[in-house]
Amino acid sequence: MNKNTYKAHLALLGANLIYGVNYIIAKGIMPDKIGPSSFVFIRLLFATPLFWILNTFVVKERVAKSDIPRLVLCGLLGAATNQLLFFHGINLTSPIDASIIMTVVPVIVLVFSSLLLKEHITKNKLLGIIIGGIGAITLILYGSKVAGSSSLLGNLFIFLNATSYGLYLVFVKPLMKKYKAITVISWVFLFGFLFTFPFGINDFMNTDFAAFTLNTYLVVAFVVLFTTFFAYLFNIYSLNYxxxxxxxxxxxxxPLISFIMVTIYVEVFSQKQYIQDINLVKIVSCLLVVFGVYLVSKKAKSTN
Known part of the structure; x- marks a missing residue:
């Protein structure tokens, strides 16, 4: 593994640590303090200028007019649709269920990468997908038979979010071969904000900001800076390598990170509404999906 590939894996680890924490942190202020559409509107409202500042003053790169349609599509899939569906989904369902359902993304990416990008499917990738998928499916099937904070509609939103994000990862890959990460993400967020505007502006205007506490502002800041700005940068940087x-x-x-966070909330902060989402079956299943990550990301040995 060369230096750039090593950094790409570290970036992916950082992004997914942020995402794993975000499940429960973002849910903590919805819908009492802020609605899902308003939350997404705020994410894009503040994060989009941050990306464009970097693009304008640091990168200074332009894109070809012929690539605008693909950037529009990536903005629709990767910044608008997936974020709206995710926040509406996490607002209704449990953090652990949401993180489990999101594991369908590698399957979507694997299929569409093979069809659209002609990416070769190695045995390690296939085996990793199967083992990780077994862990995810076990959790989903078991979770549907026990009491908890899950929701059918919320889970459906999360699944559609995963589909949108998986397609985004495939469609954005060719752009990463032509442009720097900041350039691509700047345009993706700009178009994403334009798509989100009609869905979020009314909720944003009706949000009672006077009722925000310090904790509310800290959560919003975390989502804007880390879940949105840094995590997207980490992910799109990794696609270069x-x-x-x-x-x-x-x-x-x-799912593993989400499980740890829920455990902390239950045991340390006495947030008992999540206690039914914790059990041995989910622990074992999370270990399976982690092992799946190892197999999928492991580089095949070259033969002479």
Missing amino acids: VSPSVTSSYIYLQ
Whole structure:
């Protein structure tokens, strides 16, 4: 593994640690303090200028007019659709369920990468997808039979979010071969904000900001700076050096991180509403998906 590939894996690890924490942190202020559409509107409202500042003053790179349609599509899939569906989904369902369902992304990416990008499916990738998938499916099937804070509609939103994000990872890959990461993400967020505007502006205007506490502002700041700005940078940077299927495979870490966060909330902060989402079956299943990450990201040995 060369230096750039090593950095790409570290970036993927950092992004998915942020995402794993975000499940429970973002849910903590919805819908009492802020609605899902308003939350997404704020994310894009503040994060988009941050990306454009970097693009304008640091990168200074322009894109060809012929690539605008693909950037529009990436903005729709990767910044608008997936974020709206995710926040509406996490607002309704449990953090652990949401993180489990998101593990469907590598399957989507694997299929579409093979069809659209002609990416070769190695035995390690396939085996990793199967093992990680077994862990995810076990959790989903078991979770549907026990009491908890899950929701059918919320889970459906999360699944559609995962589909949108998986397609985004595939469609954005060719752009990463032509432009720097900041350039691509700047345009993706700009178009994403334009798509989100009609869905979020009313909720944003009706949000009672006077009722925000210090904790509310800290959560919003975390989501804007870390979940949105840094995590997107980490993910899109990694696409310069690893395939979309490897990038998406790191999502298998999110159920484990989400489980740890829920455990902390239950045991340390006495947030008992999540206690039914914790059991041995979910622990074992999370270990399976982590092992799946290892297999998918492991580089095949070359033969002479």
